[in-house]
Amino acid sequence: MLYDNFTPGTVAPKGSEQAAIWFAFQSDRLVMFDDGQGVSVPQADRFEALNIPFSESYYIGLFHQTPVYAVAVPTESVLPPPYFQKDLRALMMEVDETLFSIAGRAKQVVQWSADHAFCSRCGAATKNHSTDRAKECIKCEFTQYPRLSPCVIGLVTRGPEILLARSPHFPPNMFSTLAGFVEPGETLEEAFSREVGEEVGVSVAEVKYCSSQPWPFPHSLMIGFEAEYAEGDIKVDGVEIEEADWFHVDQLPLIPPLGSISRQLIDQYVEQWRR
Ligand SMILES: [Zn+2]
Numbered sequence: 001m002l003y004d005n006f007t008p009g010t011v012a013p014k015g016s017e018q019a020a021i022w023f024a025f026q027s028d029r030l031v032m033f034d035d036g037q038g039v040s041v042p043q044a045d046r047f048e049a050l051n052i053p054f055s056e057s058y059y060i061g062l063f064h065q066t067p068v069y070a071v072a073v074p075t076e077s078v079l080p081p082p083y084f085q086k087d088l089r090a091l092m093m094e095v096d097e098t099l100f101s102i103a104g105r106a107k108q109v110v111q112w113s114a115d116h117a118f119c120s121r122c123g124a125a126t127k128n129h130s131t132d133r134a135k136e137c138i139k140c141e142f143t144q145y146p147r148l149s150p151c152v153i154g155l156v157t158r159g160p161e162i163l164l165a166r167s168p169h170f171p172p173n174m175f176s177t178l179a180g181f182v183e184p185g186e187t188l189e190e191a192f193s194r195e196v197g198e199e200v201g202v203s204v205a206e207v208k209y210c211s212s213q214p215w216p217f218p219h220s221l222m223i224g225f226e227a228e229y230a231e232g233d234i235k236v237d238g239v240e241i242e243e244a245d246w247f248h249v250d251q252l253p254l255i256p257p258l259g260s261i262s263r264q265l266i267d268q269y270v271e272q273w274r275r
Contacts, residue, residue, distance in 0.1 A: 020066065021067070022047050023069065025072060029087055030091060038094075041099075051080050069106075112146045113128075116135045116144050117135075150223060154265060162266065162270075163244060178241075199236070199241045202232035204228060207225055249270045
C-alpha cells in the first residue's frame with residue numbers, strides 16, 4: 001500500500017540529506033528519462049541542477065525518507081536530453097501503483113495551482129498559504145483549496161449477471177461500469193442510484209460502498225459501489241451511453257484495463273460469485 005512508504009506533506013522538513021525526487025509536469029505530461037532499466041523520474045538536490053526550465057515547485061511529501069516535489073514546466077519549453085515527456089494515462093499501465101499514485105497527486109497540485117493563480121471572488125492575484133495546501137488572495141484573503149470532484153462509479157448486479165455499458169468514446173467492444181458526478185446536496189448512495197436511473201433506466205437497491213481511487217484526469221475522486229438490481233428494463237439515453245446489457249460473469253465483453261477502479265469492481269464481483 002502506498003501509505004506504507006509515502007507521507008504526504010505541504011512544508012518540506014528541514015535538513016534532508018537525500019536528493020529529492022521531482023515529478024515535473026509539462027501540461028498533462030510527466031518529465032521522465034530512461035535509466036536503462038525502464039522509465040524513471042529525475043532525482044537531484046535542486047531542480048535547477050537538471051537544467052529543465054520550470055515556473056513553480058511544491059513539496060508534496062516524503063517517499064521513504066526522500067523529499068518529493070511537484071514541478072510545473074512551461075508548456076513551450078524544450079526539454080534537454082535525456083529527458084522526455086510521457087502522458088500520465090499511458091503511464092498507468094507501465095509503472096507501479098506507487099509511482100502512478102504520487103505522479104497523480106503531483107499533477108493535480110501543479111494543475112490546481114496554475115488554475116488558481118487569481119482569486120475567484122475578486123480577481124486579484126493569489127499566493128500560497130504558508131502551511132496548508134491552499135491559495136490565499138492577496139487582496140480579500142479568500143482562501144481556495146485544491147479542487148476535487150467526487151464521482152460515483154459502480155456495478156449493478158443480478159445474480160450471476162452484471163450490468164455494463166459503453167459510451168461512444170470507448171474503444172470498440174469495450175464495456176464498463178456506470179459512473180457520474182455527485183451533485184450538491186446528494187449522498188453518494190443517492191448519486192449512484194440517480195446515475196444508474198438516468199443512464200440505463202433501471203432502479204437499484206442495497207447500494208454498498210466498495211473502494212475508492214483518486215483519478216487525476218483532471219481532479220476526480222472515484223468512489224466505487226456495488227448495488228443489486230431492483231426493477232426496470234434497460235433503456236439507454238443514446239448520448240452518454242450508446243449501449244448497455246447484462247453480462248454473465250463467465251461471458252464478459254472487453255472490460256477496462258487493470259489498474260482502474262472499474263476493473264477492480266468487476267474482478268471483485270466475478271471472484272466473489274465464482275466462490
Ligand atoms: Zn480576492
